[in-house]
Amino acid sequence: MSLRVLTLSTLFPDRARPNFGVFVERQCRELASREGVDLTVIAPVGIAPWPLSRHPHYAPLAALPLQERWRNLTVHRPPFTVIPKLGGRFTIGAMTRAVWPLVRDLHAEAPFHVIDASFFYPDGPVARTLANRLGIPYSVKARGADIHYWGRLPATRKAVVQAGQDAAGLLAVSEAMKRSMIALGLEAETIRVHYTGVDLDRFAPQDRAAAKARLHLDGPVVLCVGNLITRKGQDLLIRALADLPGVTLLLAGHGPDRTAYEKLAAEVGVADRVGFLGAVPHDDLPAIYNAADVMALPSASEGLANAWVEALACGTPIAISDVGGAREVLNDPQAGRIVDRTPDALATTLREMLAQTPNRVAVRKAALRFTWATNGDALLDHLSRIAGKSA
Missing domain, CATH: 3.40.50.2000 (Glycogen Phosphorylase B;)
Structure with missing residues (x-):
């Protein structure tokens, strides 16, 4: 089996925010470790326009490399413009415009089989557009605020629901999250519960x-x-x-x-x-x-x-x-x-x-069933199925 995966994630750590989205990074590393999987991560970075880009919050983000090897993963970090407090409704378009040329070129070099969006907003709607342009399936994972907040906000609700309805498959971090997704109007049959993992060797009892x-x-x-x-x-x-x-x-x-x-x-x-x-x-x-x-x-x-x-x-x-x-x-x-x-x-x-x-x-x-190995097995099976590959 050969599976080329494009993970799109606005939740991903970098040198300016080493704790930001560490669970997404760990999930990606688990998937990338599987035989036959070729994983590319695109982690777009939102930066306010000048002169706000010089603010201490944004300046370190603007200095990030456009591409790097991050813990054995190939990570691209294209910047896109965000407008503080008003940016929610404009984020999808800005992020899509920033990401598309890169995705198009990478796909031309070696076609992706599936897009894995790690958060429902803005990752989901952007993945929907990219997948439609490339003619490949995509998946979106719901984690919490992406459904409870962005899925209810009038300015973004439609885009969230549309991304979920058009996806080839969906993931939810819990059964409760799956119920919230169904209440939002998404089809139960397309949603798979995908629990997080924990490193049981590092997170273990000490004196x-x-x-x-x-x-x-x-x-x-x-x-x-x-x-x-x-x-x-x-x-x-x-x-x-x-x-x-x-x-x-x-x-x-x-x-x-x-x-x-x-x-x-x-x-x-x-x-x-x-x-x-x-x-x-x-x-x-x-x-x-x-x-x-x-x-x-x-x-x-x-x-x-x-x-x-x-x-x-x-x-x-x-x-x-x-x-x-x-x-x-x-x-x-x-x-x-x-x-x-x-x-x-x-x-x-x-x-x-x-x-x-x-x-x-x-x-x-109570934590022993939450392993990264189990998480990786389930993710590989999910993405392989919707890409039409046998896991």
Whole structure:
């Protein structure tokens, strides 16, 4: 079997954003490792027009190479113009114009068999146009905000639905996400649930006391891993901390709400017990998961959060809201709790969890079915089928 795959992804790490879309990169590396698969990644980079392109957020992106070898993958990074706050409705056209000449030339050299779009917006609609021009099938994967936000936003909903309806096959990160896609008007028969993976060798239990000592931590520790944005609910954890004396809250992630959360921590009198870790390199996360007694993520919406599975793989129980694939992951009460998104409910649940000594083997067991090998097998089978190839 020979399968030439073009992965199109606006979620992909680079030297300016090493944590950005690491799960997409890992999925690509797994697929590329399979015999007979020739994978090319196009990771378009959105940059605001001058003079905003000189802003500290965009300047490092503008300096990225147009092509490079990134962890044994050939990655192209064509820039396209984004208009901050107003760009959603213009993104598809701008990205298509930037990507098409490159795709056309690469396809002329060695034809692709299938396009794999790793996010529903803007990747899905752009993949739809590219596939139509090349006369090949395409697939789109739904991960969370691409359906829950872009799929509902009036300016982009039509493009999202059309990309899903015209695709040869679709992927969903959870059964819950599949139901959301169906509710949006997509056909159930075209949707395959495709769970994420976790590196079970790197994300594994370590001695908790030693892990805390290395990070100079003492006493109960609650960890939250996620971007500092309202949807993730870190503000609820900060408020809950006021009713959890002696507990330390670590926030691993960066985002626009950090200043507001620092102010909130001071207002509720817990600033000395909240640690803002910033964007933690992915390779450093296992040590932090192991230093935590509980990983809490009270999100308003998720597909199936990688942080859930990574924490469980480290033997750290989780406290999460009833969103996305939460009930698909938490199939054993020893692995954690589903909790209401209120400070009081979080404080009560975390207090109960911190008073218990978890069976870390049982906690880790909940993550064992989420392997990258299984993820790669399923993706190869899916893309091979829609490309008319035998896997």
